[in-house]
Each structure stands twice: as structure tokens, then as C-alpha cells.
Amino acid sequence: MRILLLVGGFLFLLSHAFGQVSIRGNVSSTAGQPLVGCVVLVSKADSSILAYTTTDEKGWYVLEMDPDTTHVLLTINNLGYVSQSRWVSAESQSLDFVLEKEPVDLKPVLVKGELLPIRVREDTTIFTVQKFADGSERVLEELLKKLPGIRVDENGGISFKGKPIEKILLEGDEFFSKNYHLLSKNLSAQLLGTIEAIENASDTPLLKGIERSDKTVLNVKLREDRRKVIFGTADVAAGLTQRYEVRANVFSLIDRLKLGVIGTANNTGRNPIPEVTYDLGKEENESSPVQDSNPGQVLIQKPGFTVPGIAAERFNQNRVGLGAANVTLTISPKVKMKAFTYRLGDRNPQQIINRYTYVLEQSPLIIQDTQQLETRPRLQVSQMALEYMPSTTTRWKWEGNWQTERINSAFDITSSNPAFTEQLQQKMFSRQEGMQQQLGYIHRFPGRRALTVDAYFQQQNRPQELRIRSDRFKAFFPENTGEITQSVANQRQIWALQSRWMGAWGDRRKYAFNANFSDLRESLSSRLLSQAQTIENADYQNELAYRKKHGSLEAQTTLPWGKLEFFLGASVHLVQLQASGEETTFRYLNPMAGLTFRINQDTKLGAFYGRNQSQPSSTNLMNGYVLSSYRSFQRGYAGWNRLKTSYFVLNFSNTDWLHQFSMHTNFTYASEKSPYIQRVGVNDQFTFNSLIPTPFPNDSYELATDLSKYLPVLQLNTNARLSAGWNSYQSMVNTNILNRGAVRSLQGKLVVRTAFDGMINLEAGYEVLWSDVRETGVSLGYNRLSKPIVALKMNPSKVWFFILTSEWTHLKTDAMQNQFYFLDGLIRFYPLIGNFRLNWLVRIY
Known part of the structure; x- marks a missing residue:
């Protein structure tokens, strides 16, 4: 039934495409x-x-x-x-x-297409920055939000035509590898000339035209007057409530040396790098999200609280600092060296006070809870790579990665009322250290064929410690007093070898064979201790020595047929697990198939089906799995013998670059079945996402004749986004259903913008988020968030501008209602001094 709904919805969206x-x-x-x-x-x-x-x-x-x-x-x-x-x-x-x-x-002959703000050359879409910028953009990310087809989500993730981008290049070279947030959130928009969105990108030109790639990357090109000189920008912002924000970057693209240095600090809640990619290899167990969402019992949990719907910069009083540097040096025509490092530190204190008043027969009872949480994360990541190309068809590459992450947090809660007083204190310390060494080889053969071989070694150490002091635990351990500590140790080593043989023949026909082998060894231990001794309770002690050997063979092919392009693939996996003296073997097949129908140059329809089977990871074994029990459990449930996920995706995209119009719609249905020792989880998901701008941006509408001589052109631009989801789940033992429920959500956003001569801009938006969790017909939680936004921007010159934003948020749940109101003002002045631009900002919170 769900598949019919998907197809029906797609036919409705496509009806206009065939009437033209x-x-x-x-x-x-x-x-x-x-x-x-x-x-x-x-x-x-x-x-x-x-x-x-x-x-x-x-x-x-x-x-x-x-x-x-x-x-x-x-x-x-x-x-x-x-x-x-x-x-x-x-x-x-x-x-x-x-x-x-x-x-x-x-x-x-002058080609008219060259005058357009967007140009398309094969798989590359080129945006001319000056056609979209209005001078108010501070960093690259703010400019990308204005480019058609490019979307920046709330966490800073960037996608083009609905596909997430892999990395951002600066003048064709990688800067900070996959951690492109360092560039997107810190590179000044004043430096940009053009933005190139490259589809079907390969990591090396040697595989161009051979590798079937769905990767998308962005290549940022600077203005001509910023090349071959040392240049930079600096932003300084101050608020009326002792808030500050400082950002500076310096770049040099002279001859064979490309250098970039970025530094930023603030206490406004703005995260300069929201998502960290360590570039370390991961255990390829394809673990299931449903399985990971069901950890075993842990006595002590990490505390935390959030205010839904409120941006972090509205209420966080943090102190964050970031320093980063990237260098690319062409030593000779055959040898190139790349390196980058960055260090991030933060301090984030939060406080929430809850006060409850109960009206009793005799007198009111007042209960007040004060929660304080302070987190101090520190992160340092470094990478170095050497590339050697002895010929135009061969490349050797060595790459080393190192990363260290430390998190210290303290949590205090104090409850007070006439009858009871308790103080709860909790401290957590965690550290993650790792390194990886990788050696890669690529050779391109005549006839559009290529061989790649990669070998790497990875080592990680991840200890964690939580300390808690509370009278509540006296009932558990009456013989112990003082702090109770939960200690977790985790060490991991991985050796891996990967090889690919790929080629192309005829017109756009491609094939690839992949072989992978990895040997993972991991040890985990968890125990509780008091100040006096180790707690001798087996329920609170776990130790695991775990080893996994994983081999897989995969075959893929791409077959074009007119406007259709078919993709077929399958992978065979053989996994051997050894844990706690037990040993077992898993064998499974993962098929996949897809097709793309190109209706015309700018309109495409795609469909994809895949099935993924896997096995328990070491973390799941640690949290309650016993390998022998899991193995016997598999035999007892035919059809539920292992983690299994089936998913079906339909996507539709239509892009009219001439009018800067881009619409992307995705229908996704996923069914996931996950076996546990005592139950089986079933999770069905149906989601719909659509980004539909209407009418076309930059369309101009003439006002009445008697006003047109005073207000010649009024530009209107509207943008609508709709997202809906349905997620049903159930758990059972044998054929008995333990529980069954569903999560429903609907999110919509409408933004209307208007501009008068490009000097005065008005923006009004309204956003609604609704969700409901129901189990066995009973609502377990209801949320509704509505948020109107009104903004005024004045940009009378290229030297300064003024922004005033008003935001009102109404949050309603089944138990409470909250309202939040914010008024932000920003004045920015940025004169150009030589090759450096200094930005002065005054922000009112």
C-alpha cells in the first residue's frame, strides 16, 4: 500500500512535466x-x-x-x-x-549563456557570486544559502540537488579534508568569485570517466584581485550583554604554496565546526540504527537538557575558540604535500530552575529543582599526506591521521522542599585518541580501466569515567559511602586491505569489482567502583575480548538505455566473530538496484532499492549480547535471523537555471527488523521531503502605474519547504507483540522576501513543527512549535549595512506551553585596508 502511495504521489508531481x-x-x-x-x-x-x-x-x-x-x-x-x-x-x-x-x-560572437549567473558545463554548475550576493553575507555558508539547488541545513550540512556534498575545494585543492565546515563557516564571503558544484566527482583525475560516482563537491574560486597576494579578513562583534565574537582568516595562494589560517572565538553559542570528521576508518559492520537505539542497561547516564526550537546562540553562554591551518605545497611536478591541523576548545555552562507549587488541604507544597551543567570539550585533529605521480597514469599516496578528544563535564542538581532535601553531583571524563596510517595505489590502464589498492592500520583508545554522589545509591550499595564511579575502557585495532578493479566500455557503461578484508580486535570493560573498593556485583561488571574478520566481494554495473540508466549491484559478506570463548560465522547477501530517467536536460526521476543485512557490533555485545545466546536465538526465529533493513527511495528533481529555480522531492520507505536476545524490533518509516520555491526568484512585478515612477521595481521571492514522516514500530517475543506504536511528524516553512532597489530588504517567514507519539492508541507525547520571523535589512552602500530581526516562538506540548521572544540588531562596517578587510559589528541580543 505504501509503495502505491509513493508511485501515486510521484505521478501527481510529474503530471506537469508531460504537458509542455x-x-x-x-x-x-x-x-x-x-x-x-x-x-x-x-x-x-x-x-x-x-x-x-x-x-x-x-x-x-x-x-x-x-x-x-x-x-x-x-x-x-x-x-x-x-x-x-x-x-x-x-x-x-x-x-x-x-x-x-x-x-x-x-x-x-558573444554567447548569451555566458552572461547568465549560472553556467553548466557537463557535470559542473558554475555560480557567479556577484549575481547572488548583496553585501550582507559574512561567510561562505551564508552565500551558499542563496544559490539555487544548494541547501544548508540547521547543522551546517550542505547538499546540492538533494545530495550531500563530500568536501569543499579551494582553487581545486582540498582544504581541511572532509571537515568542510571549517571553510563554510569561517571563509569570508568578500573573497569569493565563483562557486562550482561538481557532480559525479572522483578523488583523482585518474578515475575520471571510469569510476561510477555519486559524490558531489564544491570548488570555491576566489576573485582575481585576491589571487597571488596575501589576503585576509577580520570580524569583530560586541553585544550589549557582554557577548563577543571574533573571526580572522589569512590566505596565500602564491605559486606552488597554498596556505590558509583560520581563527575564531565567541561566547554567543555559535559553533564554528558543528560536525567533526576524524578521517579514521570505521568498523564496517553496517550497524543498524534501530539496534544502536537500544543499548543495554547502564546505571549512570550522561545528563543533559535542551530547549526545543530555540537556537543555541539565543541562550548558551559558552566560550569557544578555534584555530586551524592548512597548507598545500607542490614540491615538484611529481610530488605534492598536504597537511592541516585544527584545535577546538569550548566551555558551555547551562542552568535550568524548575519550581512546582502543589495546593494541598492544609498548606501549599513548593518544590524547586536547580540543574547546572558545565561541559568543557577539547579536540585536536591533524592530517598529513604525500602524493607521488611517477607518470600520468600512476599515483602513490601516503596519508596519516591523528586525533585527540577530551570532554570534561560536571552536573549538579539540588531539590528542596519542606519534607526532603537531596543534592546530586555527577562528573564525567572521556578521552578518545587515535591514529591511522594509509597507503594507496592507483593505476590507469589503456581502454578506460583502472586498479586501486588501499591498505591501512588504525588504533584507537577510548577510556571513559563517570563519578556520581547521591543518597539514592545507598539502597543499592549500603556498605559503600562517598562517590561511586563507573569506568569504561575501550581499545581497538584494525588492519584492512581494499582493492577495486573498474572500467568503462561503450557509451556510459561502467562496471566495478570490489574486494575488502578487515581484521578488527577490540577489548571493552565496564565496572563500578566506590571510594573504598570495587563493587563485587556481576550485574555492574562487563568484560569483552572481541575479534571480527570481515571479507566481502561486491560487483556493480551501470547500463544506460536511451533516457534510462540502470544500476545493479550485489555484495557477498563473510564474517567470523570471536567473543568470550565463542565463535560463529555469518554469511549474507546484500542486493541493490536503481534507475534514473532523464525527462529532459533539467528534470530527472530516480528510484532505488536496497537490502542491508549485518551482525552485532562489539558495543551491542557489550550491552547485553552473549554470542552463544545470539546464535541460538537466530536459529529459533526463521526469517528474523539477523539485522535486516530494506529501503525504497523515489526522488524527483527539476532545475531551471535560467530562472534560478530548483525543486527536489524525495519519498522514502524503509523497513527494518532487528533481533535482540529477548525480543525482535520492527521499524517501518515513511518520509516525504520537498523543497519548492515559488514563484521563480528574481522575478519582478511592476506596481501600479501611478506609483511606478517612485517605486520602479519590486522584487518578490518566496520559498516553501514541506517535510512529513511516519515511523511505526513494534516489539515481539515469538509471535506475542510486546508493544506497538508510531511517531508522526509534519514540518512546514514559508519565507517571503521583497527588495526595493536592492537597498531595503524585508523578509517574513512562518515555521510550524508538529509531532505526536502514540502507542497502542494512546498519545505518549505531543509537541507543536510555531515561529514567525520578521527581518529588515538596509544596505545603502558596500561599506556598511543594518539588520533588525524579530522572532517569536510558541512551544506547546501535552503538559506545558512556553513562549520566547527575541529582537536582534546588527550594524556592520567593513572598510578595505590594502588586501585586508576589517569588519566591525555591533550586535544587540
Whole structure:
């Protein structure tokens, strides 16, 4: 039934795509050779452009449009050839063109497509920054939010056409590897010239045209006046409530050396790097989210509290500092060295006071809880790599990664009322240290074939300690007094070897064979201690010596057929586990299949199906699994013999670069079955996400005639986003259902923007988030968040601007209601001094 709903929804979205006028044909030279990259434009008599596209590698083009006239002008442009134009009837038809080479003595023909703010060249989409920036953007991330097709989520994650990007390049070179937040949240927008979104990207040019890749990367190119000089920016912000924010960066792209240094500090709650990627290999057990969400019983839990719907910079009084440096040095034409390091420190105190008054028959009873949490995380990550290319077809690469993370936190809670007083204190310390050494080899053979081999060794040490003082635990351990400590130790070593043989033949046909082997050894221990002695209770002590040998073979192929492209793949896994004197073996097959239908140059429909099976990880074994019990449990439940996830995805994307329009819609259905020692969990998820801007951005609407001479053009821009989800779950033993429930959610956001001559901008938005958790027909939790936002921005010059934002949040649950109101003001002044730009900000919170 859910699959029918998915297909029905897609047919509804696609109904408009097949009601348009279609003009298609081929463009070739007088010598009969197909011309690639020709710009094909359709315009009306008033020169307004209806649609445009470019020819593919065989010279074919397809134009879809909704004309409001009987005839249109079709124009073909290509650099080095004489352009052609024809008046044709506005109906579906086929038209071929033959272009003559431009004589040498003629002046160059100006291609209209080059004047557009967006240009498309094969898999690369190029955005001209000055066409989208209005001067208010402080960093790269704020500019990316204005580019069509690019989305930046609340955590700083960036996606293009619905696909998450892998990394951000600066002038073609990696900066800070996969930790692109360091660039997106700190690189000044004043330095940018163009942004390139590269689809089907490969890690090396040696695999271009061979590797089937779904990776997307962004390449940031600087302004011409910022190249071959040392340049930088600095931001200084101060608030009226003792808040501050400082950011500075210095870059140098001179000859063979590319250097970047970033530093920032603030106490406004702004996180300069919200998500950390260590670039260390992970245990490839493909662990299930449902399994991971069900840990075994732990006596002491890490405390924490949040205020839903409120941005961190609204209420966090933290002190965060970040320092980062990246260097790329071309030692010789064959040898290149890359290195980066960054260090992050933070202090985040929070406090919540809850006061309850109970009206009794005799007198009121007042209970007050005061919670204080202070977290001090520190993180340092370093990476160094050497690349050696003895020839144009071979590359050797060594890479080393080192990372250290420490977290200290303290938690205090004090409860007071006339009858009872208790003080609870808890402290936590955790550390994670790791290193990885990796050696890679790539060779490209004639006939579009390539071999890659990677070997790596990884070692990690992750101790953790929690201390707690409370009268509540006297009932558990009456013979012990003082603090009780939970100590967890975890050490891991991994040896791995990966090899790929890939190739391409014919037209866009590709294949790949992957072989992987890893040997993981891990030890975990957990125990409780008091100040006097170790607590001799077996329920609170766990030790595990764990080893996993994992081998897999995978085959993939891509088969194009007209506008369709099929993807087929399968992987065979053999896993041997050894734990607590027991040994068992898992064998499983993971199939996958997908297709992409390109309706036209800018509209695509895709579908994908996959099934993933796995085995328990070491953490799950530590939290209650016994290998022999798990093995016998498998035999007793036919069809539930292991972790299994099946998922089906439909996606639709339509991008009209001419009008800067981009719509992406995804329907996802996932069914997950997870066996535990005493129960089986079932989790079905159905989600819908859509990003639909309407009308087209930058469309202008003339006001009434009597006002047009005073307000010549008013620009309107609206953006709508809708997300819905349904997640059902159940647990059972044998065939008896223990519990059954569902989580429903709906989120919508509408933003309307208007501008007057580019100097005064008004923005109004409204966001609603609704969710409900129900189990056996009873609501367990209801939440509704509504948040209107109004903003005014004045940008009278390129030197300073003013922003005023008003935000009101209404949070309602089944037990309470809260309202929050904020008024932010920002004045920014940034003069240019030589090659450095100094930004002065005054922020009102």
C-alpha cells in the first residue's frame, strides 16, 4: 500500500512535466561532427527568454517550455561557430541545425549563456557570486544559502540537488579534508568569485570517466584581485550583554604554496565546526540504527537538557575558540604535500530552575529543582599526506591521521522542599585518541580501466569515567559511602586491505569489482567502583575480548538505455566473530538496484532499492549480547535471523537555471527488523521531503502605474519547504507483540522576501513543527512549535549595512506551553585596508 502511495504521489508531481511543448533536435558542424555544449535559447518577440539548454556529447538537445505565444525564436550559439536563429511555431517538433565555422577575421560572437549567473558545463554548475550576493553575507555558508539547488541545513550540512556534498575545494585543492565546515563557516564571503558544484566527482583525475560516482563537491574560486597576494579578513562583534565574537582568516595562494589560517572565538553559542570528521576508518559492520537505539542497561547516564526550537546562540553562554591551518605545497611536478591541523576548545555552562507549587488541604507544597551543567570539550585533529605521480597514469599516496578528544563535564542538581532535601553531583571524563596510517595505489590502464589498492592500520583508545554522589545509591550499595564511579575502557585495532578493479566500455557503461578484508580486535570493560573498593556485583561488571574478520566481494554495473540508466549491484559478506570463548560465522547477501530517467536536460526521476543485512557490533555485545545466546536465538526465529533493513527511495528533481529555480522531492520507505536476545524490533518509516520555491526568484512585478515612477521595481521571492514522516514500530517475543506504536511528524516553512532597489530588504517567514507519539492508541507525547520571523535589512552602500530581526516562538506540548521572544540588531562596517578587510559589528541580543 505504501509503495502505491509513493508511485501515486510521484505521478501527481510529474503530471506537469508531460504537458509542455517539446522541441528537440541535433546540432552538428558542416563536417558532420556533433557539437557539444552549444547553447540553445528559446525567446519571445520582446527578447524575454522562455527556456534554454545545452547539447550533450552527441549534439542532441531537448527543450521543454510552456509558451504563451504562437511563435518563438530559436537561437543556437557555440564559440567558434556562426550562430543561427529561426522563428518557429510554438508546438512540439524536431529541428536540426548545421553550424559553419566562424571566419578568422570576424569579431568573436558573444554567447548569451555566458552572461547568465549560472553556467553548466557537463557535470559542473558554475555560480557567479556577484549575481547572488548583496553585501550582507559574512561567510561562505551564508552565500551558499542563496544559490539555487544548494541547501544548508540547521547543522551546517550542505547538499546540492538533494545530495550531500563530500568536501569543499579551494582553487581545486582540498582544504581541511572532509571537515568542510571549517571553510563554510569561517571563509569570508568578500573573497569569493565563483562557486562550482561538481557532480559525479572522483578523488583523482585518474578515475575520471571510469569510476561510477555519486559524490558531489564544491570548488570555491576566489576573485582575481585576491589571487597571488596575501589576503585576509577580520570580524569583530560586541553585544550589549557582554557577548563577543571574533573571526580572522589569512590566505596565500602564491605559486606552488597554498596556505590558509583560520581563527575564531565567541561566547554567543555559535559553533564554528558543528560536525567533526576524524578521517579514521570505521568498523564496517553496517550497524543498524534501530539496534544502536537500544543499548543495554547502564546505571549512570550522561545528563543533559535542551530547549526545543530555540537556537543555541539565543541562550548558551559558552566560550569557544578555534584555530586551524592548512597548507598545500607542490614540491615538484611529481610530488605534492598536504597537511592541516585544527584545535577546538569550548566551555558551555547551562542552568535550568524548575519550581512546582502543589495546593494541598492544609498548606501549599513548593518544590524547586536547580540543574547546572558545565561541559568543557577539547579536540585536536591533524592530517598529513604525500602524493607521488611517477607518470600520468600512476599515483602513490601516503596519508596519516591523528586525533585527540577530551570532554570534561560536571552536573549538579539540588531539590528542596519542606519534607526532603537531596543534592546530586555527577562528573564525567572521556578521552578518545587515535591514529591511522594509509597507503594507496592507483593505476590507469589503456581502454578506460583502472586498479586501486588501499591498505591501512588504525588504533584507537577510548577510556571513559563517570563519578556520581547521591543518597539514592545507598539502597543499592549500603556498605559503600562517598562517590561511586563507573569506568569504561575501550581499545581497538584494525588492519584492512581494499582493492577495486573498474572500467568503462561503450557509451556510459561502467562496471566495478570490489574486494575488502578487515581484521578488527577490540577489548571493552565496564565496572563500578566506590571510594573504598570495587563493587563485587556481576550485574555492574562487563568484560569483552572481541575479534571480527570481515571479507566481502561486491560487483556493480551501470547500463544506460536511451533516457534510462540502470544500476545493479550485489555484495557477498563473510564474517567470523570471536567473543568470550565463542565463535560463529555469518554469511549474507546484500542486493541493490536503481534507475534514473532523464525527462529532459533539467528534470530527472530516480528510484532505488536496497537490502542491508549485518551482525552485532562489539558495543551491542557489550550491552547485553552473549554470542552463544545470539546464535541460538537466530536459529529459533526463521526469517528474523539477523539485522535486516530494506529501503525504497523515489526522488524527483527539476532545475531551471535560467530562472534560478530548483525543486527536489524525495519519498522514502524503509523497513527494518532487528533481533535482540529477548525480543525482535520492527521499524517501518515513511518520509516525504520537498523543497519548492515559488514563484521563480528574481522575478519582478511592476506596481501600479501611478506609483511606478517612485517605486520602479519590486522584487518578490518566496520559498516553501514541506517535510512529513511516519515511523511505526513494534516489539515481539515469538509471535506475542510486546508493544506497538508510531511517531508522526509534519514540518512546514514559508519565507517571503521583497527588495526595493536592492537597498531595503524585508523578509517574513512562518515555521510550524508538529509531532505526536502514540502507542497502542494512546498519545505518549505531543509537541507543536510555531515561529514567525520578521527581518529588515538596509544596505545603502558596500561599506556598511543594518539588520533588525524579530522572532517569536510558541512551544506547546501535552503538559506545558512556553513562549520566547527575541529582537536582534546588527550594524556592520567593513572598510578595505590594502588586501585586508576589517569588519566591525555591533550586535544587540
